[in-house]
Amino acid sequence: MPPAILIQQVSKNFGSTRALDKVDLEIQPGEFFGLLGPNGAGKTTLISALAGLVRVDAGSLSVMGHDVQSDYRAARRHLGVVPQELVFDPFFSVRESLKIQSGYFGIGDNDDWIDEILVNLGLASKADANMRMLSGGMKRRVLVAQALVHRPPVIVLDEPTAGVDVELRQTLWQFIKRLNQAGHTIVLTTHYLEEAENLCNRIAMLKDGRVVALDTTEKLLRRFSAHALRLRTDGAMPDDLASGASESAGWWTLPFDSFDEVEPLLARIRAAGCRIESLEISSPDLEEVFIRVMQGSHQGQVN
Helix, strand or coil: CCCCEEEEEEEEEECCEEEEEEEEEEECCCCEEEEECCCCCCHHHHHHHHCCCCCCCEEEEEECCEECCCCHHHHHHCEEEECCCCCCCCCCEHHHHHHHHHHHCCCCCCHHHHHHHHHHCCCHHHCCCEHHHCCHHHHHHHHHHHHHCCCCCEEEEECCCCCCCHHHHHHHHHHHHHHHHCCCEEEEECCCHHHHHHHCCEEEEEECCEEEEEEEHHHHHHHHCCEEEEEEECCCCCHHHHCCCEEECCEEEEEECCHHHHHHHHHHHHHCCCCEEEEEEECCCHHHHHHHHHCCCCCCCCC
């Protein structure tokens, strides 16, 4: 079976701005893949190129073995994209919008699937409502429904939960996880890093149009982040510990790799005459990984 998504040496310029710079990515069928990066990193440009909405200057992209440019119809049929922008037709109801979207792919008589999507996305009660009457969160649910209506094997979610309520997030992720378990490939971009950490098996990070980190979520956390002992004391931290720690607002943060290190650390602090007033233990965190990669403390792609 070909890769779900294959991106090879893709570059794109907008005037003097280098939006994508020789991007290489291979995403396998059935993966739940995260594509992360700050605003302007090139994520949406890459997704637009994958959907055939932007023509790249160099390189190639394919979806389930179908080249995005030379075999556009097949590539697009295998792909469902949920865009960031709230784009909708104000003249139709929710159900009518989904039937029209189905027609773009030559699909008819799929009322049962449309009903299933509506129920799973909490849209059943709004099926006959005009799109203009929906809240922003409901409109975003419809965008997700439109991306799924032709049952694509590859689904790209570009900031799908931006500005929406907790209920939608939970409903959406329950449905998307079921689709992933059924074999659909999911690609997610999000600024909610806890979502990426909890959902994605593998993550790529973009910076200035380049892939600067690529690995499993577990390995990224292990390489770039660590457990940390956070504590407040009534005395000065011993010099040998202070050199490897950081201090902010009276709290000291000491990283450690194994829980076996915690008691020796505390014993050294107590031996120095310090009394521990408050103590916390934090786990490895994708936000820390993201910040360290973006700040360039660990440049170079991770494989």
